[in-house]
Structures are given as structure tokens and as C-alpha cells.
Amino acid sequence: MHLQALHAATRLKVDELANRIVQLKQMTSRADTIKVEAVELKRAAAIDYEERRALWSRPLSLFSDFSEQLYKAPGRLVIDIGDTGYKFDVEIAGSPSEGIGKMKIFCYDLMLISFARDRGLGIDFLIHDSTIFDGVDPRQRAHALELAAKMAERYGFQYICALNTDMVPQNDFTPGFDVEELVRLRLTDTDPSGSLLGFRY
Secondary structure (H helix, E strand, O other): OOOHHHHHHHHHHHHHHHHHHHHHHHHHHHHHHHHHHHHHHHHHHHHHHHOOHHHHHHHHHHHHHHHHHHHHOEEEEEEEEEOOOEEEEOOOOOOOOHHHHHHHHHHHHHHHHHHHHHOOOOOOOEEEOOHOOOOOOOOHHHHHHHHHHHHHHHHEEEEEEOOOOHHHHHHHOOOOOOOHHHHHOOOOOOOHHHHHHHHHO
């Protein structure tokens, strides 16, 4: 009786080990399949990347042009393929700073809407809050506002930027650029009529 129980327990352990071996083989096989699929996907992405070069070269050129107009040296929008898919990065020459970081975002946003509008895609407005210009030198701020106005006119979209009056670089605009004629709404906190909707809750 004792030997039978011992035999049954041993058989159970053997069955468990056999099942684990089968599972491990299945996992190994699946891992190999995933590796092959990943290589195939990366290869397909690389082919797609090359086939679309003429298309994605345009936004790279736009980003380079926009950053050069702000910093007199072209920045780079980098599109690459890694093991996990497409990778994007933006570079603008200069020491790392909050201002340059914000202008990377500005140039990227402006590139996206300009590219989309040029192809007849996307929405027809771009909105930035004043925080986009936090830490940005007044000259770059002026160049950015001028650039946004020029691109909005060229590509047929509306650029909306909320700015406090003390952030408007009045003395740094190019002669002939009249920022006042582009102002559509002035808000104040002196009375309810100066609020966005003309009343306060």
C-alpha cells in the first residue's frame, strides 16, 4: 500500500515535469517566432521608411528652416527606426536650456501644421499658451511670432497665442512687422467686460 502511494506521487511529479518541459519548449518556440516576426517587422518598416523618403523629407526640411530662422543655425528633426519601431528626436544647436527646449516644441508644432495644411490635411489652427515662450530670449520670441504669422498666411491656418503684454517683445520685431494689427482680443482683470466671455462667475 505504501509503495503504491509512493509510486503514484512519483508518477505525478514525473507528469508535472513532463508538462513543464513541454511548456518550456512551447515558450522557446514562441520566443523564436517573436524574434523572427520582429526582424520581419523591422525590415518592413525599413522598406516603408525608404519608400516614403520623399514624403518625410519635407517635414525635416521645414523643421530645419524654422529653427534656422530662430537661431541662425538649422536644427534637425530625426526620424529613425529602432528595435521598437520609429524613433523621433529634435535637435537645435546651443546649450541645453528651457528656452531652446520650448522652441523645439514651437518649431515641431509649426512644422506639423504647415506640413498638414500643405497636403490638405489636419485642422486649420494652432494654439500656444504663453508658457511656450517661458525662458525664451526676447529676440527669439519676436522671430517666432513673426515666423508663425508668415507661415499662417502662407499655409492658410490661424495661429493663436495667449501672451501677457510684458512678454510681447515690442523692441525686437523686424521693422515693418506690426504685431498690433494681429491682436484680436485683449483681456484684462479690471472689470468683467475684460474677461473672455464678458462676465465672471
